[in-house]
Amino acid sequence: MSHFESPIREPLITGNKTWKDITNDIVVNTTGDIKPLWLISVLISAAVAAFGVFCIGWEVCYGIGTWGANKTVGWAWDITNFVWWIGIGHAGTLISAILLLFRQKWRTGVNRAAEAMTIFAVVCAGLFPVFHMGRVWDAFFIFPYPNTRGPLWTNFDSPLLWDVFAISTYFSVSLLFWYTGLVPDFGTIRDQAKPGTTRWKIYNILSFGWVGEAKHWERWESLSLILAGLSTPLVLSVHTIVSFDFATSVVPGWHTTILPPYFVAGAIFSGFAMVLTLMLVARKVMKLEDYITIAHMESMNKILLLTGSMVGTAYLTELFVAWYSGSIYEQYAFANRALGPLWWSYWIMMSCNLIFPQFFWIKKLRRHIGFTFFISIVVNIGMWFERFVIIVTSLYRDYLPSSWIDYRPTWVEVGLFVGTGGIFMTLFLLFCRFFPVVAIAEVKSILKISGNQGKKQQLEEVKEQKVYENVEINY
Amino acid sequence: MSTTKNLLVGIFDDDHTLIHAVEHIRHDGYKIGEVFTPFPVHGLEHALDLRPTKLHTAGFMFGATGTTFALSFITWISTINYPVNIGGKPFFSLPAWIPITFEMTVLFAAWGMTLSFYYLCKLWPGKVNKIVDPRTTDHLFAMTFDLDGKDEAYIDKVSGLLKSNGAIEIYKKEL
Numbered sequence: 001m002s003h004f005e006s007p008i009r010e011p012l013i014t015g016n017k018t019w020k021d022i023t024n025d026i027v028v029n030t031t032g033d034i035k036p037l038w039l040i041s042v043l044i045s046a047a048v049a050a051f052g053v054f055c056i057g058w059e060v061c062y063g064i065g066t067w068g069a070n071k072t073v074g075w076a077w078d079i080t081n082f083v084w085w086i087g088i089g090h091a092g093t094l095i096s097a098i099l100l101l102f103r104q105k106w107r108t109g110v111n112r113a114a115e116a117m118t119i120f121a122v123v124c125a126g127l128f129p130v131f132h133m134g135r136v137w138d139a140f141f142i143f144p145y146p147n148t149r150g151p152l153w154t155n156f157d158s159p160l161l162w163d164v165f166a167i168s169t170y171f172s173v174s175l176l177f178w179y180t181g182l183v184p185d186f187g188t189i190r191d192q193a194k195p196g197t198t199r200w201k202i203y204n205i206l207s208f209g210w211v212g213e214a215k216h217w218e219r220w221e222s223l224s225l226i227l228a229g230l231s232t233p234l235v236l237s238v239h240t241i242v243s244f245d246f247a248t249s250v251v252p253g254w255h256t257t258i259l260p261p262y263f264v265a266g267a268i269f270s271g272f273a274m275v276l277t278l279m280l281v282a283r284k285v286m287k288l289e290d291y292i293t294i295a296h297m298e299s300m301n302k303i304l305l306l307t308g309s310m311v312g313t314a315y316l317t318e319l320f321v322a323w324y325s326g327s328i329y330e331q332y333a334f335a336n337r338a339l340g341p342l343w344w345s346y347w348i349m350m351s352c353n354l355i356f357p358q359f360f361w362i363k364k365l366r367r368h369i370g371f372t373f374f375i376s377i378v379v380n381i382g383m384w385f386e387r388f389v390i391i392v393t394s395l396y397r398d399y400l401p402s403s404w405i406d407y408r409p410t411w412v413e414v415g416l417f418v419g420t421g422g423i424f425m426t427l428f429l430l431f432c433r434f435f436p437v438v439a440i441a442e443v444k445s446i447l448k449i450s451g452n453q454g455k456k457q458q459l460e461e462v463k464e465q466k467v468y469e470n471v472e473i474n475y
Numbered sequence: 476m477s478t479t480k481n482l483l484v485g486i487f488d489d490d491h492t493l494i495h496a497v498e499h500i501r502h503d504g505y506k507i508g509e510v511f512t513p514f515p516v517h518g519l520e521h522a523l524d525l526r527p528t529k530l531h532t533a534g535f536m537f538g539a540t541g542t543t544f545a546l547s548f549i550t551w552i553s554t555i556n557y558p559v560n561i562g563g564k565p566f567f568s569l570p571a572w573i574p575i576t577f578e579m580t581v582l583f584a585a586w587g588m589t590l591s592f593y594y595l596c597k598l599w600p601g602k603v604n605k606i607v608d609p610r611t612t613d614h615l616f617a618m619t620f621d622l623d624g625k626d627e628a629y630i631d632k633v634s635g636l637l638k639s640n641g642a643i644e645i646y647k648k649e650l
Contacts, residue, residue: 019513019614144552153552157561162574169578173585180589183598184612188513191609208593209602212612214510216596218520222530223592227585230534234581241574441514444614448490 005449007458012106012450015290019444022291026185026436027192029286037285038433045425052419055412056131064134066412072405073395077413078128080387084270085125085420086167086242087263087383090235091271092118093174096181097231100224105450106299108442109291112185113282114275115178116435120427121274122171124420129163131416159244166241173234177227183210184220185436239267246390252333253394256321262314266383269307269353272300273379280373282432291438294367301366304379308357311386315354329399337393341406345385345393352382479649481622482508483630484607485637486615486644490516493616496640497522500618505633508619511611530595534588541583545576605650615643622647 017025059066069076092115099107130139142164144154154161186207193200210216243263246254276297283292322334337346356378360366397404431437448454487493493516500507501524510523520527549572553559558566593599611617620633634645 023513023613144548150557152559153557155559155561156549156553156575157564157568157571159574162578165575165578169582173581176585176589180592184514188612191606191612195606195609204603205600208598208600209604210598210612211604211606212511212513213596214512214516214519214523215525216598217512217515218525219528219530219592219596221515222528223588226531226534226588230538230581230585233577237574237577244574445514445516 005458007455007462009450009455010293010295011452011455012109012293012295013290013443013447014293014452016453017290017447017451019447022440022444022447023188023192025288025290026438026440027189029432029437030189030434031192034433038429042426042429045422045429048422049419049426050422052416052422055415055419056127058412059131059416060136064132066410068407068409068413070405070407072398072403073392073407075391075395076407077388077409077417078132080384080391081417081420082125082128082132083242083263083387083391084384085121085128085424086239087267087270087387088274089118089121089125089170089174089271090239090264090267091275092116093170093177093231093235094268094271095275096177097228097235100228101232104299105446106296108439108446109293109296110275110279110300110438111442112178112181112435112439113279113431113437114271115174115181116431117274117278117424117428118174118271119171119178120424120431121271122167122174123427124424126167126171127416127420159241159248162241163245166238170234170238173227173231177224177231180220180223180227181439181442182206182435183208184212185440186210187212188440189436236264239263251394251398252327252329253322253337253390255330256318258314258317258321262311262318265307265310265314266353266386269304269311269357270379270383272303272307273376273383276300276304276372276376277380278428280369280376282437286432286437288438291443294369297369297372298363298366301360301372301375304357304375305360305366308353308360308379312354315350332397333394336397337389340393340397342389342393342396345389349382349385349389352378353386356382482607482648482650483620483622483633484644484646484648485618485620485634485642486608486610486646487618487641488615488643489641490519490616492641493618494518494522496618496637496642499640500633500636503636505620505636508621509607510619511607511617513612513614513616516616530588530592533591534584537587537591538580538584540587541580542576544583545579546572549575607648607650618642 013022015021067076067078069078092111095107095114096111099111130136133139142154142161144156145151184207186203187210190200190203190207193203240260240263243259247256247259249255279292280297283289319334319338322330325331337343356375359371359375365371392407396407449458485496487496490512493510493512497507497510497519501522507523510519512519550567553568554566560566564571598604607619608615608617618637622630630647637645
């Protein structure tokens, strides 16, 4: 049943939609002829992905020596990319899990696409540590299984093993959460097709035969809520554990207790930036402006501002603590980050992540599509450099000056990174064409309260109560 | 093994009307077969007096299984089967095992609950369910009544009730 919501809250669905319109607007993107723009995008993405696969093949054939990573800088471009992609994969579950628990209705417009991005980003992230192993055919050694070497098990005290469990759990639970949400919507797409056709059969398989019985919905809601409850600590744990890879070491610049919250905030920050980058394009191309509104964009920009400021505070705290610690190694590590040979990467990080999001204190800019798009790109770049700064500038000048060295990526490393971008975009484009991009059932369930007509009606009702007599709002 | 059922279907176009109709019809002592909705309608489960789902209890049990499994397995490996001295740390180093234990708890709970959900709802890839009205995944709501063994008077009575409670369409269907 409906509950009271303030009528002056901005509507989340505009354009006087009915339930029927919602179905049509979302399903229409999965039907009809393939558009040339889409086809060209997919072909380009797939070509880039193919180049990435070629680079992986090159690395597997000729070994890790084809990368610029060396004895001093053992983790470089690859782990930077791993952490960057994992971070991007945090927004989806945050939107669908944490915002579900906080009853934030605006999540319904963007959660489906954001969750899809999560899954694709984790796929890309997973490639890096796996291929960094070098002998990738022995990758299964990371799992504890009875073997003929003792059995010599994995080291359960190691953060790298925790990472294996965290990321594989995160991937599989996100997939379950996403797919369970998709099942009713696949049912909707199926019922818009002619029974007996191939299209009907395919979407029936995808929908698991969903028909929307009252009891099924009751169970579905309970499942969604508990998966959200489970995913909330999960999403926070994943980047915490990624940060343990660094924090439990004795490398100056890594050995800090601030890393877990700092990494989690950074992950949410970069994830939202990527959601904004893609959704601002998708809403335009797929004509979803009524479902992903300026109000959605503004909410996400507020989260960018919050998490950006958290990350910025962490940068400054780190600097202060390095000085205050009295440890010359810590002090040197930070002085070298900011003023050493790679100073420019540090200042790109600082300006992109700390300074640029501060523009979102201004409401006009939070609601400006072009400016938001620009900031989202800036943040993506800034967050990549944050990981680069943490990894490379902490390693390339270690305790022994005789082993100080420069780091330059090779074409194989760069190709692999660009290739993961291709894989990500290919998967996302396929998702846009064949899957319901907006959670149809969930948007329908908020239409009466959060749709623009609903808001208008609520305002009339409130006005009759003579409370807000002079309120005049035009949607 | 195809059994056909005779159904009386009432179609509604509003969730509030539907809930009131369910309440009234049940109050009058008629048994509703099934209700189909395009999205979760809050309050419908109370109106239909559905038994609250125990899925969350199952989730807790699965989670507890995961916790127990992870802790006991790691303990057995690290203290009995093949203890390895890692930087002089104790063989039984519980704090270091918390992350994996937590992940396994979540993993077991999520998979267990989700698979239970599909098992209980009898949904799986390739399942073909009988569709009463394809519009119920779109914008309409359907209420069905089992007509097997019922006479004309019953049909008339229920049809009348549906109509007076706001159904926009009433028809018979064989499934």
